[in-house]
Amino acid sequence: MRNDPIELSRLSAEVEAKAPVYTELSDRIWGMPELRFAEHRSVEAQIAQLEAEGFTVTRDVAGIPTAFVAESGDGGPVIGFLGEFDALAGLSQEAGVAEPRAEVPGGSGHGCGHNLLGAGAMLAAVTARDALRTQGLPGTVRYYGCPGEEGGSGKTFMAREGVFDGLDAAVTWHPGPLNGVMSVKSLANFQVYFRFRGKASHAAGSPHLGRSALDAVELMNVGVNYLREHVPQDSRVHYAITDSGGVSPNVVQARAEVLYLIRAPRVEQAKALFDRVVECARGAAIMTGTTMTMEVDKACSETLPNTTLEMALHGNLLNIGAPAYDAADRDFAAAIKGTLSEEDVSSSLASFGAEAALGGAALHDGVLPFDGTSIIQHGSTDVGDVSQIVPTVQAWGGCWAVGTPFHTWQAVAQGKSGQAHKGMVQAAKAMAATALDAFRDPELLARAKAELTERRGGRAYECPIPAEVVAPPLRVVR
Incomplete structure (x- = not known):
């Protein structure tokens, strides 16, 4: 009634x-x-x-x-x-x-x-x-x-x-x-930090000894920007450089970080696109001789x-x-x-x-x-x-x-x-x-x-945030 x-x-x-x-x-x-x-x-x-x-x-x-x-x-x-x-x-x-x-x-x-x-x-x-x-x-x-x-x-x-x-x-x-x-x-999404570590060196005196983490971030972004043409039309990928490795241009940046927000109409599509973004990050690390780690910040369905x-x-x-x-x-x-x-x-x-x-x-x-x-x-x-x-x-x-x-x-x-x-x-x-x-x-x-x-469609709910990822207030500051 x-x-x-x-x-x-x-x-x-x-x-x-x-x-x-x-x-x-x-x-x-x-x-x-x-x-x-x-x-x-x-x-x-x-x-x-x-x-x-x-x-x-x-x-x-x-x-x-x-x-x-x-x-x-x-x-x-x-x-x-x-x-x-x-x-x-x-x-x-x-x-x-x-x-x-x-x-x-x-x-x-x-x-x-x-x-x-x-x-x-x-x-x-x-x-x-x-x-x-x-x-x-x-x-x-x-x-x-x-x-x-x-x-x-x-x-x-x-x-x-x-x-x-x-x-x-x-x-x-x-x-x-x-x-x-x-x-x-609305779109499902994954928000993920990608962190690169390289080797500092004098950018003029010994650049050949350095391995630039900032170069890795920039190459990752270039790769992802080329990826945009080859994703479902309603997908979205955004990023912000959250750590550029310092303010001294004469030091090869030994660290850098970029935060990505990856969206798609369904959570399984967002996860598939996330996996492709990860491959861009891995490729950037290989090209620059750096190492890459990532941390899922959050996700939603x-x-x-x-x-x-x-x-x-x-x-x-x-x-x-x-x-x-x-x-x-x-x-x-x-x-x-x-x-x-x-x-x-x-x-x-x-x-x-x-x-x-x-x-x-x-x-x-x-x-x-x-x-x-x-x-x-x-x-x-x-x-x-x-x-x-x-x-x-x-x-x-x-x-x-x-x-x-x-x-x-x-x-x-x-x-x-x-x-x-x-x-x-x-x-x-x-x-x-x-x-x-x-x-x-x-x-x-x-x-x-x-x-x-x-x-x-008969599917049970599955939380897109991995079990090991805790809410931000509960995280150890890195």
Whole structure:
């Protein structure tokens, strides 16, 4: 049995009543941006609120100091809400200002809206739990505090330790410029350090005695760049030289390091491409007379959309409607949009499969149409690993000006805005309503689970992170 209009109205009112606490929480987390696996203040703020709401909190989940699970309720089904709270390096920006500010040295910012993501998912989880109590329904709500989504794959490390086992469904969302179902096929990836060791020598007096590790890094990069023509079209390979071996050009560099991020539509394709990149590294070491070692930093699987739950979410989004933006929201969004190029806006809309006509609006006043068709987005997320284990549904919340790209100063600047808060609250309503659908309709859950089994093709989940690789907070500094 689904939520009827009266129940949705009641649920929406409950979310609105609690919203001020959670918008204030999102603003606090915006103001203390912390990078992957170092989100200690953000975690403490979330835990304090969840404990005040009567949730029982388990800390240090999977051995990670900033991972936790909060639970409330009794019996089954068990529905999980996924929250994030990490920021991005180099994106310090003043809130509410429609122009870039000088970057704060060593600063960071919420350029992907994770301050909103965690607070919104918490608001949905608490509201769903309260509705269960009010209606006298059995069921358990869990909120997962998931660190290190940005370049850390915190959920993948958690999945490897069985943290998501026992869930019947998972629900989450992501801030963005549009409202709708987030039915995407993201890319699997592997992130790997390649370290080369050579022999130092005077670059002018005795260059023949040296063996340059930096030469090896550069030759590896050349090899990989030639490889790009011969990989599946939707694959992606990126790298950053993280240690160039020093600042003295008259010394042959005895060490160098490069970090690679390798993506492909399916995890087995990403692994095959990773193996080919390794061969480029080995070849570079042979050519330069150096040695090469590598260290897997993290990995994640591709997402498996769940149309069964997505159609339920879409129905709730349509019934709840778009956020009620006011004139101040529209004015600020228009100012932000004025800083974007036409290419920024068109590229953003294309990534959502949205009509170009939306480009004329400063804020999205509707809900994206959805017919059960998923789109490919070439980014990656560790939500993919959760979706491989349990039926998972995601929403987009219209928190930013139409066309706002992710990981930009414009996204940071809107993180405490009125439109951001309104988009978060509407997403929370839709998530809570969809969770209640799942709690009240055993057939919906059964169909969602059957769909996941079909999409997996009979394969059991296998974590792409090797067993010997521990999460970054647990590693010995080299």
